[in-house]
Every structure is written in C-alpha cells, then in structure tokens.
Amino acid sequence: MNEGAPREIVSRRSRPAKAPLSRDVVVSTALEILEREGLSGLSLRRVAAALDTGAASLYVYLANLEELHSLMLDRALGAVRLPKARSSPWRDRLKALLLSYFRVLYERQGLAQIAMSTIPFGPNSLRIWEMLLGLLKEGGVEDIKAAWGVDLLTLYVTAIAAERSLRRESGQVLRRVETALSTVSEEEFPLIFAFKKALLGGEGETRGAWALDVIIGGIVGGPVPHRSPRDSSRKTKARGGQHKK
Amino acid sequence: MNEGAPREIVSRRSRPAKAPLSRDVVVSTALEILEREGLSGLSLRRVAAALDTGAASLYVYLANLEELHSLMLDRALGAVRLPKARSSPWRDRLKALLLSYFRVLYERQGLAQIAMSTIPFGPNSLRIWEMLLGLLKEGGVEDIKAAWGVDLLTLYVTAIAAERSLRRESGQVLRRVETALSTVSEEEFPLIFAFKKALLGGEGETRGAWALDVIIGGIVGGPVPHRSPRDSSRKTKARGGQHKK
DNA sequence: ACCTGAACACCGTTCAAGT
DNA sequence: ACCTGAACACCGTTCAAGT
Numbered sequence: 072m073n074e075g076a077p078r079e080i081v082s083r084r085s086r087p088a089k090a091p092l093s094r095d096v097v098v099s100t101a102l103e104i105l106e107r108e109g110l111s112g113l114s115l116r117r118v119a120a121a122l123d124t125g126a127a128s129l130y131v132y133l134a135n136l137e138e139l140h141s142l143m144l145d146r147a148l149g150a151v152r153l154p155k156a157r158s159s160p161w162r163d164r165l166k167a168l169l170l171s172y173f174r175v176l177y178e179r180q181g182l183a184q185i186a187m188s189t190i191p192f193g194p195n196s197l198r199i200w201e202m203l204l205g206l207l208k209e210g211g212v213e214d215i216k217a218a219w220g221v222d223l224l225t226l227y228v229t230a231i232a233a234e235r236s237l238r239r240e241s242g243q244v245l246r247r248v249e250t251a252l253s254t255v256s257e258e259e260f261p262l263i264f265a266f267k268k269a270l271l272g273g274e275g276e277t278r279g280a281w282a283l284d285v286i287i288g289g290i291v292g293g294p295v296p297h298r299s300p301r302d303s304s305r306k307t308k309a310r311g312g313q314h315k316k
Numbered sequence: 317m318n319e320g321a322p323r324e325i326v327s328r329r330s331r332p333a334k335a336p337l338s339r340d341v342v343v344s345t346a347l348e349i350l351e352r353e354g355l356s357g358l359s360l361r362r363v364a365a366a367l368d369t370g371a372a373s374l375y376v377y378l379a380n381l382e383e384l385h386s387l388m389l390d391r392a393l394g395a396v397r398l399p400k401a402r403s404s405p406w407r408d409r410l411k412a413l414l415l416s417y418f419r420v421l422y423e424r425q426g427l428a429q430i431a432m433s434t435i436p437f438g439p440n441s442l443r444i445w446e447m448l449l450g451l452l453k454e455g456g457v458e459d460i461k462a463a464w465g466v467d468l469l470t471l472y473v474t475a476i477a478a479e480r481s482l483r484r485e486s487g488q489v490l491r492r493v494e495t496a497l498s499t500v501s502e503e504e505f506p507l508i509f510a511f512k513k514a515l516l517g518g519e520g521e522t523r524g525a526w527a528l529d530v531i532i533g534g535i536v537g538g539p540v541p542h543r544s545p546r547d548s549s550r551k552t553k554a555r556g557g558q559h560k561k
Numbered sequence: 562a563c564c565t566g567a568a569c570a571c572c573g574t575t576c577a578a579g580t
Numbered sequence: 581a582c583c584t585g586a587a588c589a590c591c592g593t594t595c596a597a598g599t
Contacts, residue, residue, distance in 0.1 A: 115591085116591070126591095126592075127595085131562080131564080137488070184433070189489070190489050201506075201508050214511065214514065215514055218511045226472070226475050229475070230471050230472070233433075234471060237433060243382070244434070245435075251437040251438075251442075252437070260443075262450055262453070263449065266463045269464070270445075270463050270467065277541065278541070281464060281538075281539075285535055285538045287534075292533065293526075293530045293534070296522065359572065360573065370584055370585070370586095371574080373584070375575085
C-alpha cells in the first residue's frame with residue numbers, strides 16, 4: 072500500500088453497517104475532519120462518530136490521540152513534492168522542496184500546529200529528510216552541517232507554518248498584536264515604533280523566502296560545528312544553577 | 317505596578333474567605349500550577365480551585381483561556397536577562413539575550429508550547445524586541461533586515477524551545493523517534509542511515525548555539541530583501557532577475 | 562479479534578441568581 | 581461589581597460485556 076499517495080475513501084454511507092475499520096480509514100477520516108472543521112473540531116469522539124462507532128473502537132488501531140496526530144501528519148506529508156534530481160541547481164531544488172513542505176503544513180488548517188507537537192518520523196517524513204540531506208550534500212555542505220542543517224530547516228518551516236496559521240486562524244490574536252503595536256509608546260520603544268510597519272508586513276511569501284535564504288546561506292557559509300558527532304556524551308561545562316524566582 | 321518583576325503571592329490559606337481576586341493573582345497562580353503540574357495540569361478550573369472559587373469567577377479578569385496563556389507568557393518573559401549596553405561586542409550580547417530567552421521558555425515546562433500558540437506582545441515582549449532591534453542595528457544590519465531578522469530569531473528560539481521541551485517531556489515521542497531512526501533501511505534511506513548519530517545528537521547547547529550563529533551570520537551576511545516598506549534616504553539597489561512567486 | 566455502552570474524571574464557557 | 585452553582589456541550593481513556 073502506498074502510504075504517501077492520497078487515498079480514495081469509500082463513503083461511509085454505502086458501507087455495510089459493520090464494515091471493518093482500519094488504521095487507514097481512521098487516519099483518512101481524521102484528515103477529512105481536520106480539513107473541514109479545524110483542529111478544535113477534531114477529536115477521537117468526532118472521528119468515531121463519522122465512522123458510525125464509539126470512540127472506544129478506535130483504540131484497536133491507535134494507542135492514543137497523539138498517535139493519531141502523528142499518523143495524520145505523516146500521511147499529509149505524502150503530498151510534499153520532491154524535486155527531480157538535477158532538474159535545476161541544488162539550491163533552487165532545496166527551496167522548492169521546503170516551500171512545498173511549508174504549503175502542505177500551512178494549507179490544511181491545524182496541521183502545522185500538529186506538526187509542532189509531534190516529531191515526524193514516518194515514511195513520508197523520512198523521504199523528505201533523505202532528500203534534504205542529499206541536496207545539502209550535493210551543495211558541498213559538510214556532513215555535520217548537513218545533518219544539523221536539515222533539522223534547522225525543517226524546524227523553521229514547521230514553525231513559520233504554525234505561526235502563519237495562527238495569524239490566519241485567530242483574527243483575535245492578530246487584532247490584539249496590531250493594537251499593541253499601533254499604540255506602542257515612542258519614548259519607551261523608539262525602534263519598535265519606527266519599525267512597526269516592517270514588523271507587521273507579512274508580504275506573502277517574500278518574507279518566508281528571504282528567511283529561507285538567510286538560513287541556507289548561513290548553513291553553507293557558516294562555521295563547521297567544532298565537535299564531532301561521535302563524541303556526543305561529553306559536556307562542555309556544568310549547567311549554571313539557575314535559581315527559580 | 318511592575319508587570320515584569322516576580323510578585324509575592326499571599327498564601328491563599330491565610331486570606332479571608334472572600335478576598336478579592338485580581339488579574340495578577342490569577343496569572344501568578346496559573347504560573348505556579350504550570351510549574352508544578354505542566355501544561356496538561358493547567359486549566360481554568362484548576363486555577364479557580366487553587367483560588368478557592370469557581371471557574372466562572374475568573375471571567376471577570378480574563379476573556380478566555382487564550383488570554384490567560386498570553387498573560388502568563390508575558391509575565392514569564394520578565395525573567396529574560398537584558399544585557400547591559402556596550403558590556404561586550406554586540407553579537408555576544410545578542411546571543412546572550414537569545415540564550416536567556418530560550419532558557420526562560422525551556423525551563424518552565426509547558427511554557428514553550430504556550431509561546432508557540434500565542435504571539436507575544438505584552439510589555440516584557442516589547443522590551444525584548446526593542447533590545448533585539450537595537451542590537452542588530454548596532455551591528456550595522458539594515459533596517460528591514462533588522463525587523464525581519466528579529467522576527468526570525470524569536471521564531472527560532474521559541475520553536476527550538478518547544479521542540480526540546482517536547483523531547484524532554486514526552487519520553488514516548490523520543491523513544492519512537494529513536495526506534496524509527498535505528499531501524500531505518502540502509503538501501504531506502506542511505507543518508508539518514510549514515511547520519512543517524514548526527515541527527516539524534518542533541519549535545520546540550522552546542523547545537524543550539526551553532527544554529528543561532530548560522531541565523532545571525534545569515535542575517536548579517538545575507539541579501540537585503542528587495543522590497544522596502546518605505547523608501548528612505550538610503551538607496552537600496554533592486555536586484556534584477558529575482559522572480560516573484 | 563473486534564466492537565460497544567457506560568462510566569470515570571475531566572474540560573471551557575455561559576448564565577441566572579445571589580451579595 | 582463581583583462571586584457562585586449549576587448547566588451545557590463537550591473531552592480522552594478504560595473496562596466489562598457482548599459478538
């Protein structure tokens with residue numbers, strides 16, 4: 072079975088009353104609900120209801136809600152477009168892949184939020200990681216920088232998708248930020264006051280593309296971490312005893 | 317009243333039965349509960365119970381749970397250490413500030429998660445933003461790059477704190493990632509297979525410091541975004557051939 | 562092996578009624 | 581103006597009992 076491909080879902084109306092469930096239908100149904108009703112509308116009970124059963128039935132296929140989230144995320148990541156080898160300069164392919172990753176997370180409401188609370192490690196995530204590693208290596212990036220760089224790039228893409236989703240989905244948050252920025256005191260916060268337009272300016276994908284360039288450029292041109300990955304258990308210095316206040 | 321300073325909380329045991337509540341006590345109590353019981357233990361009902369009242373009473377001081385989260389976050393950010401002007405090179409001060417920001421979010425369980433779902437804009441957040449803008453300007457970073465750079469840096473710090481918190485707090489997630497990585501197929505994912513040690517290696521703060529350097533270096537050395545919010549005295553050369561999406 | 566209803570121990574939010 | 585109990589409409593998870 073192709074985990075990555077979008078899956079045809081048999082309408083539950085036409086199924087015999089007690090058709091057997093499966094992990095697959097549960098995940099597909101959950102993604103449909105997420106798409107239509109958002110994260111706040113997604114619950115095990117809601118998924119179970121859509122499948123004409125009780126929430127308890129889902130526990131045959133899932134350990135818990137967290138596992139459902141993780142399966143949903145990996146399934147959705149099957150829609151990320153992997154650029155064809157050597158179809159364009161490595162850096163363009165890298166950016167195209169990351170942009171597609173961003174869009175998949177951003178375009179389905181709630182998915183980016185799920186991605187921030189679930190470390191992805193299913194087959195589709197692995198495919199993306201593998202390709203990202205390959206692209207950075209193709210660009211001549213040293214091994215450790217490539218490994219850490221992929222982590223940094225995916226973290227950024229996930230975080231920016233979550234932040235943008237939040238702004239899109241919660242008009243309340245956005246309005247409060249705008250109010251706070253527009254009433255900021257010039258004497259107390261002169262720089263914020265001077266920059267408020269630039270700070271608020273979302274400007275579609277220009278800004279996201281800029282940030283991606285900054286990070287990629289930083290990885291390529293930046294320092295090689297000074298410690299080898301083999302020597303991973305040693306600590307440089309004891310953690311300062313931060314006192315709680 | 318100093319929003320930023322830690323506040324002495326009068327023991328609820330010694331209060332007269334119907335002592336008046338306030339936004340302040342509600343937020344302080346919520347932060348205590350977060351510290352002791354984590355995000356999953358924090359609820360309006362739980363906060364109300366700690367204050368010997370019903371959840372409905374809190375709605376005099378808060379619009380909803382989201383607002384409580386936002387207030388908690390800004391209060392907690394009061395603990396971020398702002399480096400003294402000119403005490404060391406600007407880049408060191410920038411890194412110290414961001415590290416302190418990271419620690420505040422990371423060290424109180426659940427706080428980083430709250431930060432990822434709340435755009436901070438209270439007085440303490442503004443102070444941090446103002447200082448970050450000042451540091452980048454001190455480093456000679458162009459205005460738009462400074463504004464967008466501060467956004468990128470704070471997004472990164474918040475995201476890495478949330479990711480690390482997740483790994484720390486959910487042994488389950490961590491174990492599943494480790495299992496997935498250690499059983500990865502060498503033929504299908506040769507690079508992940510080869511790099512799995514580097515990918516897993518958390519290495520305390522070495523990695524986080526590396527990423528910070530990458531981003532700061534990328535901001536300083538990277539391109540100026542080709543659209544300015546307002547054409548100021550300084551002329552920025554438009555970059556030809558940049559395609560818009 | 563799978564499904565189910567009911568129960569357990571919770572949620573955020575609203576509202577009429579109190580003081 | 582503030583507080584309260586009760587209600588509403590939900591949660592995830594467990595479990596004994598069914599098929």
